[in-house]
Amino acid sequence: MFVFDTIKNLQQYLSSLQVEQLIGFVPTMGALHKGHLSLINQAQKENDIVVVSIFVNPTQFGNQEDLEKYPRTLKDDLNLLKSVNCNVVFTPSADEIYNHNISSETFNFDGLENQMEGKFRKGHFDGVGTIVKRFFEIANPTNAYFGEKDFQQLQIVKKLVEKNNLNVTIHGCEIYREKDGLAMSSRNSRLTEKYRAEVPFIYQTLIKVQSLFKSLTVKEINVWVQNEFDQNELLSLEYFQIADENSLRGIVEINSANKYRAFIAVFADNIRLIDNISLSKKK
Ligand code: AMP
Numbered sequence: 001m002f003v004f005d006t007i008k009n010l011q012q013y014l015s016s017l018q019v020e021q022l023i024g025f026v027p028t029m030g031a032l033h034k035g036h037l038s039l040i041n042q043a044q045k046e047n048d049i050v051v052v053s054i055f056v057n058p059t060q061f062g063n064q065e066d067l068e069k070y071p072r073t074l075k076d077d078l079n080l081l082k083s084v085n086c087n088v089v090f091t092p093s094a095d096e097i098y099n100h101n102i103s104s105e106t107f108n109f110d111g112l113e114n115q116m117e118g119k120f121r122k123g124h125f126d127g128v129g130t131i132v133k134r135f136f137e138i139a140n141p142t143n144a145y146f147g148e149k150d151f152q153q154l155q156i157v158k159k160l161v162e163k164n165n166l167n168v169t170i171h172g173c174e175i176y177r178e179k180d181g182l183a184m185s186s187r188n189s190r191l192t193e194k195y196r197a198e199v200p201f202i203y204q205t206l207i208k209v210q211s212l213f214k215s216l217t218v219k220e221i222n223v224w225v226q227n228e229f230d231q232n233e234l235l236s237l238e239y240f241q242i243a244d245e246n247s248l249r250g251i252v253e254i255n256s257a258n259k260y261r262a263f264i265a266v267f268a269d270n271i272r273l274i275d276n277i278s279l280s281k282k283k
Pocket residue numbers: 027028029030035036038039145146147148149150173174175176177183184185186
């Protein structure tokens with residue numbers, strides 16, 4: 001497994017590959033778990049070489065404390081990546097990526113950036129757009145893999161590719177969960193035992209929403225979810241929204257031709273967790 005921390009060395013290696021070799025790219029912020037490994041596994045099936053980046057991108061954090069407390073476990077991450085036969089790991093510093101100017105470009109994602117996470121994390125998607133575009137320019141991958149865990153991010157990356165005519169295919173991968181339903185996340189490692197025991201409540205709520213979606217109105221479901229969290233002493237709801245999968249806009253009425261998802265953001269102590277679930281029938 002090759003580990004590169006400079007753009008020059010990564011590009012030198014990639015340019016030594018044969019032109020027909022397919023490069024799969026999996027961007028991560030490290031503190032790797034089985035959710036990340038499921039993306040890598042899919043990338044390995046569909047490409048000749050898999051490049052995983054580990055980079056805690058400062059421009060997508062609005063909150064300095066969240067950035068500082070983000071778990072960093074590089075040694076364990078590299079061991080894990082080696083054990084799954086990852087080919088290349090890219091671990092640049094912030095200066096290597098931003099050339100001593102840590103700032104974001106401003107993007108227009110046709111309004112996708114103004115919904116949900118965009119409302120509560122100002123500037124977040126400019127940071128995501130900046131780093132993903134930069135990585136695509138650096139590694140020029142054939143395919144890139146993103147989790148549905150961050151569904152809004154996945155749709156935004158697809159829009160970034162479409163609007164900038166980038167030559168990369170974006171693949172969305174299903175949410176990987178703990179046995180109790182909690183969506184795997186690097187942030188879960190920061191939960192105390194008490195909060196860790198409580199957070200499966202988030203997925204349980206989404207599962208109930210999935211069944212209520214057949215009988216209640218969107219407004220009634222919104223009220224029901226708010227009530228559930230009002231009664232929960234440990235978890236506090238930041239937002240819950242049923243949205244159209246493509247526009248990500250909240251809906252009032254259901255149109256059977258469209259696909260919908262329920263999205264949620266919750267604080268467990270000071271740790272912010274997000275999750276989502278499809279409300280459309282599987283074909
Ligand atoms: P992160 O390191 O949290 O930035 O995540 C890197 C990539 O892994 C993103 O595309 C995430 O959506 C994806 N990812 C994180 N957690 C999961 C999960 N539980 N299931 C599937 N994909 C995930």
